[in-house]
Amino acid sequence: MRQGVLWLTGLSGAGKSTVAGLVRDGLPADGGRPVLLDGDRLREVLPVKLGYEREDRLRLAMFYARLANNLAAQGHLVICSTISLFHQVQAWNRDNTPGYLEVWLRVPVSELSERDGRSALYNAEAGSHVVGLDSAAEFPLAPDLIIDNYGDTTPDKAAEQVLAMATRKASQ
Numbered sequence: 171m172r173q174g175v176l177w178l179t180g181l182s183g184a185g186k187s188t189v190a191g192l193v194r195d196g197l198p199a200d201g202g203r204p205v206l207l208d209g210d211r212l213r214e215v216l217p218v219k220l221g222y223e224r225e226d227r228l229r230l231a232m233f234y235a236r237l238a239n240n241l242a243a244q245g246h247l248v249i250c251s252t253i254s255l256f257h258q259v260q261a262w263n264r265d266n267t268p269g270y271l272e273v274w275l276r277v278p279v280s281e282l283s284e285r286d287g288r289s290a291l292y293n294a295e296a297g298s299h300v301v302g303l304d305s306a307a308e309f310p311l312a313p314d315l316i317i318d319n320y321g322d323t324t325p326d327k328a329a330e331q332v333l334a335m336a337t338r339k340a341s342q
């Protein structure tokens with residue numbers, strides 16, 4: 171895969187940033203011009219502060235989708251690692267972005283709340299809009315790959331699966 175959008179989604183702490191970085195670093199030397207769009211980093215550079223209510227998250231997810239589409243059209247391989255769990259955004263990507271691939275890093279909340287720095291988020295009081303708790307997560311309906319990213323699945327193994335899937339799809 172040399173050009174297009176590879177979107178890694180999942181709840182906070184599912185391993186999106188970790189696996190996305192490994193995927194980028196694991197691309198073949200002639201694997202195109204990768205760009206990593208990471209949710210945490212993108213929120214930091216926005217000119218306006220957006221929150222975690224559904225409306226703001228949906229606006230942001232559509233912004234990511236359009237930005238990724240634009241960069242892919244300029245020849246980049248865009249790796250997105252954001253939550254963005256909205257069916258309408260997933261459908262927009264499929265309909266508008268050639269070479270769109272979607273990976274769902276599926277990890278139960280019980281496991282996530284044990285991970286580094288995520289216990290506060292998953293133990294937040296009701297009304298905190300935590301995706302997967304009190305804010306609905308619209309998990310992908312037809313992802314290209316689902317990885318249960320916990321237990322025996324290490325981040326390296328997950329990245330290998332993503333790269334194998336992307337290579338397979340590129341040759342179809």
Ligand SMILES: Nc1ncnc2c1ncn2[C@@H]1O[C@H](COP(=O)(O)OS(=O)(=O)O)[C@@H](OP(=O)(O)O)[C@H]1O
Nearest residue numbers: 181182183209222227252253254255298299300301
């Ligand atoms: N309430 C709540 N719910 C979910 N996530 C929260 C929340 N508050 C802060 N954060 C942090 O924001 C990161 C998610 O931003 P994204 O732009 O990737 O996604 S989304 O807008 O929430 O769909 C997310 O980053 P990741 O942990 O890397 O997924 C969190 O660190």
Ligand SMILES: Nc1ncnc2c1ncn2[C@@H]1O[C@H](COP(=O)(O)OP(=O)(O)O)[C@@H](O)[C@H]1O
Nearest residue numbers: 182183184185186187188286319320323324325
């Ligand atoms: N397969 C895995 N098994 C166990 N821990 C993992 C796995 N993948 C990632 N992690 C860990 O989970 C934590 C959250 O990872 P991160 O990439 O920041 O997730 P996200 O970007 O989805 O919020 C990190 O401490 C990371 O090392």
